[in-house]
Amino acid sequence: MRCRVCGVVGVRPFLDLGKMPLSDGLVRPENLQGPELTFALEVAFCPNCAMVQILQDVAQEVLFPEDYPYFSSFSDQLLAHSRRHALNLVETRSLSGDSLVVELASNDGYLLQNFVELGVPVLGIDPAPAQVKAANDKGVRSICRFFGLELAEELLAGGTGQAEVIIANNVCAHVPDLNGFVAGMKALLAPGGLITIENPYVRDLIDHCEFDTIYHEHLFYHSCTGIARLMERHGLHLNHVEYFAELHGGTLRYHVSHQAGRTPELEAYLADEAATGVDSFRYYEGFAQRVEQLRVDLRALLSSLRAQGRTVAAYGAAAKGSTMLNYVGIDGDLVSFVVDRNTHKQGLHMPGTHQPILGVDALVEQRPDFTLILAWNFKEEIMGQQRGYTEAGGQWIVPVPHPEVIAS
Numbered sequence: 001m002r003c004r005v006c007g008v009v010g011v012r013p014f015l016d017l018g019k020m021p022l023s024d025g026l027v028r029p030e031n032l033q034g035p036e037l038t039f040a041l042e043v044a045f046c047p048n049c050a051m052v053q054i055l056q057d058v059a060q061e062v063l064f065p066e067d068y069p070y071f072s073s074f075s076d077q078l079l080a081h082s083r084r085h086a087l088n089l090v091e092t093r094s095l096s097g098d099s100l101v102v103e104l105a106s107n108d109g110y111l112l113q114n115f116v117e118l119g120v121p122v123l124g125i126d127p128a129p130a131q132v133k134a135a136n137d138k139g140v141r142s143i144c145r146f147f148g149l150e151l152a153e154e155l156l157a158g159g160t161g162q163a164e165v166i167i168a169n170n171v172c173a174h175v176p177d178l179n180g181f182v183a184g185m186k187a188l189l190a191p192g193g194l195i196t197i198e199n200p201y202v203r204d205l206i207d208h209c210e211f212d213t214i215y216h217e218h219l220f221y222h223s224c225t226g227i228a229r230l231m232e233r234h235g236l237h238l239n240h241v242e243y244f245a246e247l248h249g250g251t252l253r254y255h256v257s258h259q260a261g262r263t264p265e266l267e268a269y270l271a272d273e274a275a276t277g278v279d280s281f282r283y284y285e286g287f288a289q290r291v292e293q294l295r296v297d298l299r300a301l302l303s304s305l306r307a308q309g310r311t312v313a314a315y316g317a318a319a320k321g322s323t324m325l326n327y328v329g330i331d332g333d334l335v336s337f338v339v340d341r342n343t344h345k346q347g348l349h350m351p352g353t354h355q356p357i358l359g360v361d362a363l364v365e366q367r368p369d370f371t372l373i374l375a376w377n378f379k380e381e382i383m384g385q386q387r388g389y390t391e392a393g394g395q396w397i398v399p400v401p402h403p404e405v406i407a408s
């Protein structure tokens with residue numbers, strides 16, 4: 001099989017999750033009896049460019065139908081992280097009314113609004129019409145397009161200047177033509193400019209058994225080695241890296257520019273990846289076995305609770321929740337409903353396993369004995385918001401890195 005990024009034949013699969021429904025394909029009540037599409041889901045490592053990737057392609061129009069019914073919900077934690085990032089960039093890059101900040105996958109302007117507030121011109125680019133409208137409505141200039149070299153050249157030809165800063169957060173995992181995406185960034189970046197890219201770190205995925213972050217929308221799982229090689233092939237350079245342990249289970253922010261040179265922090269990450277083998281197949285070999293063990297352990301925990309007559313709900317109707325429920329085989333007998341703060345998801349059902357999605361009030365109203373935190377990347381925030389449930393005797397289960405009841 002051929003690598004999606006470097007084109008060399010010989011990617012090596014290391015995890016097969018079997019056939020899975022689309023993880024964002026929430027089911028309307030009237031469609032519960034109908035057929036549900038499932039697609040194979042396998043993950044592989046490219047020994048040539050070190051890119052971890054899934055093997056299956058699901059057509060973009062199937063993944064992101066036009067009536068894609070909801071906005072990404074941003075947690076308070078993520079909004080605060082974004083704001084700190086923006087303020088820091090304004091200061092360290094001396095951004096002003098003459099600068100331009102471009103964000104790729106800018107959504108509803110959740111990040112760029114911080115620059116607008118400080119009078120720094122921005123351009124958001126996002127393929128989702130409703131989100132782009134919401135951004136423009138609040139004064140964050142945005143256009144509704146997929147980003148790539150073609151759009152970058154079109155913008156430059158149309159008089160948009162090159163950008164001092166380009167931000168791409170949690171998008172480099174989703175782009176089928178990653179080479180065109182990076183080539184577009186190179187074209188659009190001013191000579192002394194900075195690109196920052198954030199993505200969950202593949203090392204956390206593997207080390208903490210975060211297999212539920214694997215789904216059809218996520219084509220790539222990034223490391224410093226993989227990003228460094230990708231940038232080099234496009235004449236860009238990875239210069240620096242920052243780590244955020246609490247964000248999405250462990251996130252790296254890559255700093256990329258036209259200039260060569262590596263900070264000691266980046267050198268340390270690259271050396272560490274070479275030492276642990278993140279850049280070679282052996283690191284990934286035992287992963288499937290650990291994922292299988294998690295499945296066995298979580299099923300055993302939930303089955304024994306149910307056998308004791310305890311009730312179990314789950315929190316978080318996001319994509320990773322779907323991967324967890326479907327791979328582990330958690331049906332409505334084991335977990336009877338799922339709660340989510342996002343009102344657009346309430347009233348729908350989980351893909352594949354079909355639990356109804358209710359508002360978070362259901363935790364206090366229905367008082368399940370245990371709640372499985374599918375959105376474990378926000379577990380502190382969730383437990384903080386749901387003190388009433390905990391005080392009423394509710395207990396929490398966290399599924400990764402191994403299933404565990406949290407003592408409260």
Ligand SMILES: [Zn+2]
Binds near residue numbers: 004005048049050051
């Ligand atoms: Zn490759």
